[in-house]
Amino acid sequence: MKIPLKEINSGGIEVDFKLSPEILNASQVPEDLSPSFSFESEAQVALNLSREGSTVYVEGVANSSFVSSCSRCVEPSETKLRTPIKIQFKPKSERAAVGEQDEDLEISYYLGKEVELASVVVDFIKLDIPFSVLCAESCKGLCAKCGENLNNENCDCSIEKTGDSPFAVLQGLKLKH
Numbered sequence: 001m002k003i004p005l006k007e008i009n010s011g012g013i014e015v016d017f018k019l020s021p022e023i024l025n026a027s028q029v030p031e032d033l034s035p036s037f038s039f040e041s042e043a044q045v046a047l048n049l050s051r052e053g054s055t056v057y058v059e060g061v062a063n064s065s066f067v068s069s070c071s072r073c074v075e076p077s078e079t080k081l082r083t084p085i086k087i088q089f090k091p092k093s094e095r096a097a098v099g100e101q102d103e104d105l106e107i108s109y110y111l112g113k114e115v116e117l118a119s120v121v122v123d124f125i126k127l128d129i130p131f132s133v134l135c136a137e138s139c140k141g142l143c144a145k146c147g148e149n150l151n152n153e154n155c156d157c158s159i160e161k162t163g164d165s166p167f168a169v170l171q172g173l174k175l176k177h
């Protein structure tokens, strides 16, 4: 998604585009560093671009959704993301003056006479993915003993946890002595 600088004026222009699941799923970090996720539909991106001199200001939002495993019950779970985008583009030639020290997400650089938007928006979306996802706040997770998904049914292991169990009474007696 490349926008020629000459199309961007100080009053601003609206730029809408979509990012394919292929682009969003590419370049995932290795699975041992991060939970795996899968984008199965396009991301909708709506940006406003304005320009003052050689600096381009980009602001807007990207709406996307991804599927990953619930961190409690391991069932696939869809999460919607509404990612705010805010970034400035400066000419690559200015980077040499500033030095290479800035890995700032708020500033990117363009070569030539156009700005490339897709890759920076993908970066924003990737950074917005939470480290762990729950299918629901109330997810009961898996039984630690038998592995049963407790959202679907209660296994027999959970009976011991209730106060009605004869074992609970025994434990109470032991504590008193």
Ligand SMILES: [Zn+2]
Pocket (backbone or CB within 6 Å): 070, 071, 072, 073, 074, 075, 134, 135, 136, 139, 140, 141
């Ligand atoms: Zn869950």
Ligand SMILES: [Zn+2]
Pocket (backbone or CB within 6 Å): 143, 144, 145, 146, 147, 148, 155, 156, 157, 158
């Ligand atoms: Zn169980």
